[in-house]
Amino acid sequence: MFGLKADWSLDIKQRYFSLGDYTAGEARWCPGCGDHGVLTVVQRICRDEQLLPEKTVAVSGIGCSSRLPHYMGTYGFHGLHGRALPVACGIKSRRPDLDVWVATGDGDCYSIGTGHWIHAVRYNMDMTVLVFDNSVYGLTKKQTSPTTPIGFQSNTHPQGAPLEPLNPLTVTLGISNVSFVAQTIDWNPVHLYETIKAAHNHKGFSLVNILQRCPVYSDNVFKHLQEDPSQLLLLTHEKGIHLEKSLLRLFPNQQEHDPLNMSEAYDIADQNVPVGLLYHNPDVPCYEDISSQGKDMGIDDKLVALNAAYDQFAI
C-alpha cells in the first residue's frame, strides 16, 4: 500500500492490513450486545490507520467487555478483574513503540479498579481506554455496578440499587494530568468511530466512557436515551469530535463546548448526559517519556555504569 507521509515523501508499506488481520475467532457476546459494535469500530480504526498488528496490544481485565482482546488479531492481555490499567501502563512503560488499547467495564474500571483508574489518568500514558459502561456486571450475571441507576433491581439489590450512580466523567475531570475525556454511545457507530478515533489520535491517556447496551441484564437502562436522543447533550466544537450532518440532525440537544474549558466540562458532565469530547489537552506530559529513558542503552555503556556502581562501594 502506498501512503503519503507528512513530509510528502512516499512511504511504501510492505503490507496492507485488512479487517481480517485485526480479527480473531467469533465474538461470543449476546446478540444485540453493544460490545459487538465497539469491537467493529476498533477493528476499523486499526485498519484505517494501518496499525501493525504485532505492535498493537489490547489489554483488558475480566468481564464481558474484557473478552475483547480475544477477538482481535493483535497481541492481547486478558488479565485480572480490575487490573487492566497497571498492566497496560507497564507494557507502555518501556515499549513506547507499542499501540496500547484497553477494554474495561464499569465494574472492572470504576469499582474494583478505581484506584488504578485515578492514578492511570495521572500518569497520562499514551493509550486508548474504552470503558464499556453497561451500568451492570454482565459476566457475573446482573449485579449492581457503580454506574447502575438508583433503584435498578439487580441480583445483589433485588429491592433496588441503593445509591446514586457514580459519575465517572466528573471524577475523571478532577484528576490532575487528565488529558482526554469523552463519552459516546454504542448505538451510534458514526459517533462511536469518530470518538474512538479522536481518542486514539490523542497522545496521552484517552478515556472514552461508552454507554453500552446489555440487552440481557440492563436492557432498560439506556432505552430512554435510545428512543429519545434529546435526552443526550451532543457536544459540538471545531476542536471536538468530528460530527457529520446526520448526527447534528439526530441530536436536537446540543452545546458548543471548547474541550479546553475544564470548568465548563465539569458543569456539563455534572448536569447532563453528554455525548462528545468533554476535555482535551494535548500538552500534558506522558509518563512513558520518563519511564522509557535509557531503554536503548548499549551494552558497553551499561557495563561502564555497572562498574561505576560497584566503584561506589569499593574499599
Next chain:
Amino acid sequence: MFGLKADWSLDIKQRYFSLGDYTAGEARWCPGCGDHGVLTVVQRICRDEQLLPEKTVAVSGIGCSSRLPHYMGTYGFHGLHGRALPVACGIKSRRPDLDVWVATGDGDCYSIGTGHWIHAVRYNMDMTVLVFDNSVYGLTKKQTSPTTPIGFQSNTHPQGAPLEPLNPLTVTLGISNVSFVAQTIDWNPVHLYETIKAAHNHKGFSLVNILQRCPVYSDNVFKHLQEDPSQLLLLTHEKGIHLEKSLLRLFPNQQEHDPLNMSEAYDIADQNVPVGLLYHNPDVPCYEDISSQGKDMGIDDKLVALNAAYDQFAI
C-alpha cells in the same frame, strides 16, 4: 454535668469527661509535627461535645498519622495501610450509634486507599475523615505521595517527583453523593478546630484535607503558605466555617463561597489552595440508614423469618 436538650428538657449526664478521658499515652510524633495539633483539636472537640469515650471509635490505616488512635482514650482500630475507610464503614454499618473518626494520610488515602476513598464518599456514611496531608510518606521515610509537589526530591524520586500532584479536592467533588468537603491547615488551630467541628457536626461523610507539616521529610512544602498566608484562599460564607475576626485579618485573600455551589467549589479547588468549606450538602442520604435496618429485630421475629425461609424450600 447538666445540659439542655434541643427540646429544652433537662438532660442529666452521669459523667463529665475531661481532656484526659480522650487521651492515652504520649504522642510519639516528631517535635513540630502537625499531627500533634490535630490530635489536640480532636480531643478538644470530643471534650466540648462530651462524646462518650466508649461510643467513639478512631479508625486509621498505617502511617505516622494513622498512629492517632493510639493516643486517644476511646476505642480504636489501627488497621492496614490504605484500608481505614472500609473498616470504618463496616463499624458504622450496624452500629450507627457509634461516633466514627478516621485518621488517614495522603499515601494511605490517596494512593493505596484510592478506591476506598472514592467509594466511601459515595456511601456517605456519617463519619469524620481527617486526611493528614503532609505531601509525603512520613512513616516509611520520605517517599513520593500523590500530593507531593512535582520536582520534590524524595527517596524514591531523588531526581524530583515526576508528576503534578493529585488534587484530592477536585476529585472528591466529582464523586456522587459527596456531602462535605473542606480543607484546613494544621498551623492555625482556630480554623482547624472550627473545620473539624463542622465536619463532625455534619451527618454524613465529611472529608477534611488537612495541610499538615512534616518538619522532618517535607519541611519546605508548606513553608511558603505559612510564611505568606496570602497564598491561601480563605473561604467565607455564613454557611461555611465559623471565622473569628483574627482569621479574617490573617488571610488577606478571601472569597465568599456558598458551600452549596458545586460548580464554584470545583473552580475554587482547581485554581487555588483554599482554606475552608468547599461543599456541604446536608441532605444526601447516608448508607447506614439502609445498612442498619433490622439490626434490632427481636429473636422471636427472627425465628419466624428463619422458618419462613425454610418454608420456601420445603417439599
Next chain:
Amino acid sequence: MSKPSNNLQMVENSEATKVPVRIDEHIVEIVSDSGEGAQKAGQTFGTVSAKMGNGVWTVEIIPAEIKPPARSPAGASGIRIRLGSHNMTNMGDAADLVVALNEQVLYSRIATHAYKPGTVILLENKWITDPDPKIREQYQSAVAEFRENGLIVHELAMEDECLKLTPRPRLGKNMFVLGMLSYIYSRDAEKANHEIDLTFARKGEKVVHLNQQLWKAGYEFAKENLDYWYEIPPWERETTKPLIVTSGNQALGLGVMASGMDLVSMYPITPATSASHYLAEVFHNIGGFVHQAEDEIAAIGFAIGSSFAGKTACTITSGPGLALKTEFVALAVMAEIPLVIAVVQRGGPSTGLPTKVEQGDLLASLYGEPGDAPKVVIAAATIEECVHFVIMARKLAETFRTPVILLTDANLATGVQPYPRPEAKAEWFASPIDQSPWDKGVDPFQWNEETGLSPRPIVGQPGGEYVLTGLAHTTESKVAYDRESNQRGCNMRSRKLAALWSTLKPPEIHGSPEGELLLVGWGSTLGAIEEAVDKARAEGYKVSSLHLRFLSPLEPGLEEIFSRFKNIFTIEINYSDEADAPLITPGNRRYSQLSILLRAQTLVDVDCWTNVHGQPMQPGLIYDEITRRLNAMKGES
C-alpha cells in the same frame, strides 16, 4: 422404533404384565441450548421425585461461554437429575437416560464422560428436515457417530407434538419433556401438575393450563412411543423429618441466617455470588444486611469493621477474591477478630475455571498469609453441612476470637438435594452485643496462657476502650517490638488451635476400622468416595474411607488410624504430580494439598489420587482406582 440393547434392566419382560421395571436409581439429563427451559423441567422433576420420597441430586449444566451460538457444543445447557431409592450424595457417573433438544450439545457432554455405551438418548428429530442442509448433515452424522459409540438414540418428533398445542414450542417444550419423564419414571401426576401450577401461577391461568396440557401430551407421547417404564421406590429414611430442597449456596445463605449473622459483605464472584443473591432477597426479612463492596479487600474490611464493633459478619468469595483478602485475613488473625470467610472453591490458579469445581484453596487457606497466621479451616462435605457449618463457624469464630475459613466448592454450590429441614434455634443465633461496663482490670487480650483464649471488649462497653492493631502487641493491645511480646502473641494465637484440637473427636471411619486401603477425603467428594467404597466393600475389597471436616487444626487420632491400614491415599480435586509422569521422582513430586498436610503432620506415606478436570469426583472413577490399587497390592504380595 428399535428396542434398546443396553445393559440396563429393560422393559421388555415387563410389558406383558404392564408393570414398570423396578430400579434402584437412575441418572437423567435434559440438555439443550440455553433458554429452552431444560433446567426448570429438571428442577421440577427433581422436586416431584423428592416429594415422592426418592433420594435426589440435581446439578445444572452451564454453558462455558457468555453467549455461545445455538446448536454448539460449548452451548450445552441443562440439568442432571440423579434419583433413587436411597440417599443421593453426588451426581454419579454416566447418565442412564438423556433428553436432548439438539444433537450438538451432546458432544460436550460426551467429552466430559457423562455418557457410556448403553445410555439412552431421546433426541429431538426436527433437525433432520431443517432447511439448512448443513444442519441436516450435522444431525445425521452425529446420530450415526453416537450410535457407533454405543449410545441408544431414539429420534423423536417432540417439537411436532408441541406444535399441536402451541405455536411457540420453544417455550413449552420443557413441560412436554417433563411429561415424558413423568411417564418413564412413573411420577405422580398430581404432584407434577401442582408444581407446574406453582411455577406458572404468576403468569395466569391460561399459561398454567397450556403447560399442563403440554405435560400431558408428553406423558402420553412417551407412553405410546417408548418402551421405557420404570418405578423407583421411595427411600426408606430413618427419619420422618420434613425436608427442604436447596443448592449448597442456598444452604450457605440459610446457614448465615440460622447463625444469626448480622452482615454479609461481598463482592460478586462466580461461583460464590449466588449465595449472596439468595441472601440479598431474603436476608432483610431476618434483620440482616448484604453489603456489596467496591472490591474484595473492602468487602472483608467492612466485615472486619462490623465484627470489631460486635456485629457478627461474614464474607463470601472464591479463589481470586480470597487472594485479594489475604492481607486482611492476616490482620484478623493478628488482632483476633472473629470472622467467617466462606470460600466457594472453583478451578484455579488465577481466573482458571471460574464455573468449575476444584479443591485447590486448602493450602492458601492455611498458609496464604506471610508470617504465622493460625486460623480455623473447616470444609463442608454435604449440602446440609453448608447450613450447619456456618453456624459452627460463627460460634468457633467468636469462641476462639479468630477468623474461620469455611470451604465449600462449586460442586456443593450448584448441587441441589433434599435434606432434613434444619431447626430454627434461638441459641444458634449470635448473642446480642454486650454493652455493660467492662472490668478495667481485664486487658483486651488477657490471654489464658494454657489455651490462648481471652475475653473481648466490644465497642460501647465503658472501660473497655482499647486500640486494636495489626502490629505485634501486648495483652493491653499496645504496640510492642520486643522479643517476648511477639513470641508470646504468636504462642497464644497458635495455642488456640491446640485448645480447639483437644475438644475434637477422632474422625469416624467409613467401613471397617482397619484394612488394606484407606481413602482420605475432605469437602464435596464425600458422597462419591463413600459410594465407591461401599461398592468395593460389597465386592469384598478391604477398603475404608475417612472424611475430614477440620483441616486446621487437623482432626485428632490420624496417625493411629493410619497405622491400621497398609496403604493410604487422599482423593482430592486438586493438582498433584502423577508418580509415574516424566521427570517425577519421590524427591520432587508435588503432592496434593491434603496429602501434604497429612504427610507433614503424621510422617505416614500418604499418597494421593487427584485430578483437575473441573468436574465433581465420580464414584465410578474412584471405584476403579480402589480396585486397581488393591489388585496391584495383591499382585505385589
Next chain:
Amino acid sequence: MSKPSNNLQMVENSEATKVPVRIDEHIVEIVSDSGEGAQKAGQTFGTVSAKMGNGVWTVEIIPAEIKPPARSPAGASGIRIRLGSHNMTNMGDAADLVVALNEQVLYSRIATHAYKPGTVILLENKWITDPDPKIREQYQSAVAEFRENGLIVHELAMEDECLKLTPRPRLGKNMFVLGMLSYIYSRDAEKANHEIDLTFARKGEKVVHLNQQLWKAGYEFAKENLDYWYEIPPWERETTKPLIVTSGNQALGLGVMASGMDLVSMYPITPATSASHYLAEVFHNIGGFVHQAEDEIAAIGFAIGSSFAGKTACTITSGPGLALKTEFVALAVMAEIPLVIAVVQRGGPSTGLPTKVEQGDLLASLYGEPGDAPKVVIAAATIEECVHFVIMARKLAETFRTPVILLTDANLATGVQPYPRPEAKAEWFASPIDQSPWDKGVDPFQWNEETGLSPRPIVGQPGGEYVLTGLAHTTESKVAYDRESNQRGCNMRSRKLAALWSTLKPPEIHGSPEGELLLVGWGSTLGAIEEAVDKARAEGYKVSSLHLRFLSPLEPGLEEIFSRFKNIFTIEINYSDEADAPLITPGNRRYSQLSILLRAQTLVDVDCWTNVHGQPMQPGLIYDEITRRLNAMKGES
C-alpha cells in the same frame, strides 16, 4: 578508673611491653539517641576495618518508634560492628565493647540480650551533673544496675572533651567516638582520616578539619584514659579480589543492575524500600527505571505488563505487600510470565514487626495462591548472594517462563559486609528483545511434554500475536474449559519445577557427611548456623549443617542425606509450637515452615528449633541448642 574484670583477654599483661593485645574478633556497639551520628561513626569504623583486611559485619540499631523521646529505651539508635581476623557472616552474640552516649538506651539492648557479664561499656558521664535531678538519679541507678549485672562500666567525660573543640558537641561527638575506637582497635589513622575526608568533603574544608580534630582528640583520650588496646590481624583471604562493602538491600539493587533488568516496580514498604531508594539514585545510569506505583497490586501489575512486552522486570516488597500481590502472582504462574519478586522478609503476621527480621514468608511464597501455583522460590543466604541471586532469578524466570520469588530478610537487608566485587558481565544482562518474525507454526504455549518448557512470543514479533489469559487455556492460549486442557496446563506448569530440579545438585554439607545431628537452615541464618556448628565440631560434637537455597523445587538428595544423621532439625526465624508447650502434642504441633516442607517431602522426622524474636539468629544460641540436644541424646543412649 577500675580495671575490667571480665573474661576477655585483658590488656594488663601487655602494658609492660606496650603492644596491643592480639584478638581474633570483637563485637563493638555505638548506641545513642537517634540523630547523634552513631551510625555514621560505626560505618566508618567498619569501612576502615574492612580496608585493613578484617572480616566485618555491621548492622544498624534502629529505634522502634517514629520519634521516641530522648534518653528512652525505645529510642536506642546506633550500630553494631563485628570485626575479626576471619570472615564475618553474622552479627554474633553479645557485644564485647560498647560506646553509649546515654545510659537509658542501653536498657533496650540489654532486653534483646545484646550484652553479657563482662561487656565493657564506655558511657558518657555528663548526666551525672545534669540540672534535672530525675536524670541524675536515673543515671546513677542505671550504672549501679548495669554493674550489678556484670557489665564493666567506664564513665567517661566525652562531651567535655568535645566541648574543647566545638560548641556543638552533639554533632561532633561521633567522630570523637570513632577516634576512641580507632585507638582501642589500632585502626590505621590515615585510612580513618581519609574516610572522614570523604564524608565531610561536601561540607567544606573547615568541617573536615574539625572532625579530624575530634577524631584525634578521641584517639588521644582513649590512649590516655583506657587500658583497652587491641590488635585484630587481617583475615587471610584465599582471594585477592577487590572488595565492595554494601548492605543486603544495596546488593539487591546491584543484582538488579547486574542482571540487566529494565524495570523495578514497587510500592514503599519497610524493610524492602531502601533497595528501591538505592536504585532510584542510580538505576537510570544503567538505563533502568524505578516505578513507584499507587499500591502493591499496581506495582506487580506494571511489572507483569512490562515483562509481557519483553522487558525484564522485578518487584520488591515485604510481607503485607506480598499478600496484596497474591492474585497477580497466580496470574504470572498461570500465564507463564517471567518475573522476579524480591521479598525482604520482616516480622509477621499482618503489620507485625515491620523493622525486624523473620523468615515467615516461605509457605506464603509456595502456597499463597488459591489453586495450584508452582513457581521457583529461592533464598539468598548472604549479602553477596543478594547480588547473584537476582541474576540467577532473572535467568530462571525467563528460562522457565515463570515468576521467581527471591527471599531475603531484614537481617540481610540491613547488614553490611565487605565481599568480593561482583563481575560485570554482558552475558548476565537480559538479552535484547527479539522482534524477528515468529514462526506461525509454533503455538504461544508449545509445551515440551517432558519439561513443560515453551518458547515465548514477544509483543512486536509479527506472526506471534496471541492473547495471554489467566483462564485455563490451550497451547494456543485460547480459553478452554475442558478437562484435558486444564489438566495439561497444570501438568506442564508443574513439570517445569521437576525439569529445574533435575538440573540441581544435592546441597553440600557443612561438616562431615554423617553424624549425630544435622541442622538445616535457609536464608540469612547461614553464617550463624555454620559458626555454631564449627564451634561445636571443634569441641568434638558430631554435628553438621545444610543450607538450602532452593525451596521450590527443594534441592535433591535430601532424604539420602537425612538418612545419614540420627537427628535432624531446622533452625528458622519463624513460628513453631514448642514440643513441650501446654496442650501441644505430636498430633497438633504446628511445625516451622521449612520443616513442614521437608517432612512432607521426605517423611523424615525433621524437628525444628525456631523463635519469633525479631532478631537475627545468634550463633551462641544455636551452639547452646546443639550441645543441649547432643548431650540429651547421649543421656538417652
